[in-house]
Amino acid sequence: MTSERLVIAMDGPSGSGKSSVAKAVAQHFGLAYLDTGAMYRALTWYCLQQQVDLTDADAVLAAAQNFPLSQGTTADVEMIEVDGVDVVEAIREPRISENVSAIASNRGVRDLLINMQRDAIKNSGYRMVAEGRDITTVVAPDADARILLTASEEVRLARRGLQLGGTQNNEQLAQQVSARDAKDSKVNNFTEAAEGVTLVDSSDLNFEETIDAVIKAVEEARQK
Numbered sequence: 001m002t003s004e005r006l007v008i009a010m011d012g013p014s015g016s017g018k019s020s021v022a023k024a025v026a027q028h029f030g031l032a033y034l035d036t037g038a039m040y041r042a043l044t045w046y047c048l049q050q051q052v053d054l055t056d057a058d059a060v061l062a063a064a065q066n067f068p069l070s071q072g073t074t075a076d077v078e079m080i081e082v083d084g085v086d087v088v089e090a091i092r093e094p095r096i097s098e099n100v101s102a103i104a105s106n107r108g109v110r111d112l113l114i115n116m117q118r119d120a121i122k123n124s125g126y127r128m129v130a131e132g133r134d135i136t137t138v139v140a141p142d143a144d145a146r147i148l149l150t151a152s153e154e155v156r157l158a159r160r161g162l163q164l165g166g167t168q169n170n171e172q173l174a175q176q177v178s179a180r181d182a183k184d185s186k187v188n189n190f191t192e193a194a195e196g197v198t199l200v201d202s203s204d205l206n207f208e209e210t211i212d213a214v215i216k217a218v219e220e221a222r223q224k
């Protein structure tokens with residue numbers, strides 16, 4: 001086992017393949033994995049469960065300050081609990097996708113979760129793939145490899161539709177993907193690669209090809 005540090009930061013819009021590709025890349029390099037979007041989703045679930053008014057920024061922040069989150073950091077088993085309740089499936093439901101931007105646009109909430117994310121990277125011994133919207137730019141701008149994973153809107157909508165098993169119509173998918181990205185873009189720029197960030201466009205790549213492209217980008221960044 002090597003203990004050489006390897007922090008890989010990955011950002012991108014909804015449905016670009018961040019979670020699935022990041023997990024595969026973590027397994028390839030033998031790294032821990034952090035899904036930061038799951039943290040914002042779990043906090044949304046908690047606020048809804050606590051009947052917090054999502055338009056009340058102070059109430060949302062108060063909930064975040066007492067957020068009883070427990071999250072695993074292995075790529076092969078997803079573990080997310082809030083106050084002992086398994087929320088792995090619940091946080092992917094459309095009602096969460098539709099409300100999560102209200103939580104993620106709260107500055108105080110972001111500061112709290114960003115600190116938790118930096119702690120997670122440190123606790124991994126700096127051997128982790130972390131993915132989200134602001135990992136390459138805010139959470140870990142000092143990562144050893146920084147990647148922006150994109151795909152055309154059409155491709156991302158189609159992927160999300162398939163992933164949700166055809167349960168959502170086009171309008172619902174557009175709300176959960178395009179409209180959410182538009183809201184999230186007001187907080188972070190995850191459509192253009194910042195300086196030093198490698199862009200991987202997966203529009204014309206299948207899953208395996210995308211993983212290979214990211215691994216190649218990581219290897220290249222490590223040699224710099």
Ligand SMILES: Nc1ncnc2c1ncn2[C@@H]1O[C@H](COP(=O)(O)OP(=O)(O)O)[C@@H](O)[C@H]1O
Pocket residue numbers: 012013014015016017018019020021159160162163202205206207208210
């Ligand atoms: N390059 C690809 N080609 C085809 N399907 C992909 C590709 N990358 C990801 N997927 C699939 O698209 C869906 C969305 O991917 P996901 O990792 O959840 O995206 P994100 O985390 O960016 O929202 C998943 O079902 C995933 O398996």
Ligand SMILES: Nc1ccn([C@H]2C[C@H](O)[C@@H](COP(=O)(O)OP(=O)(O)O)O2)c(=O)n1
Pocket residue numbers: 012013014015016018019036037038040041100101104131132133134135180184187
């Ligand atoms: N680092 C991050 C990660 C996610 N978010 C917000 C923005 C997103 O709408 C939600 C959910 O993120 P998630 O990565 O689960 O979303 P997708 O799987 O890409 O659809 O959290 C964020 O603001 N910052």
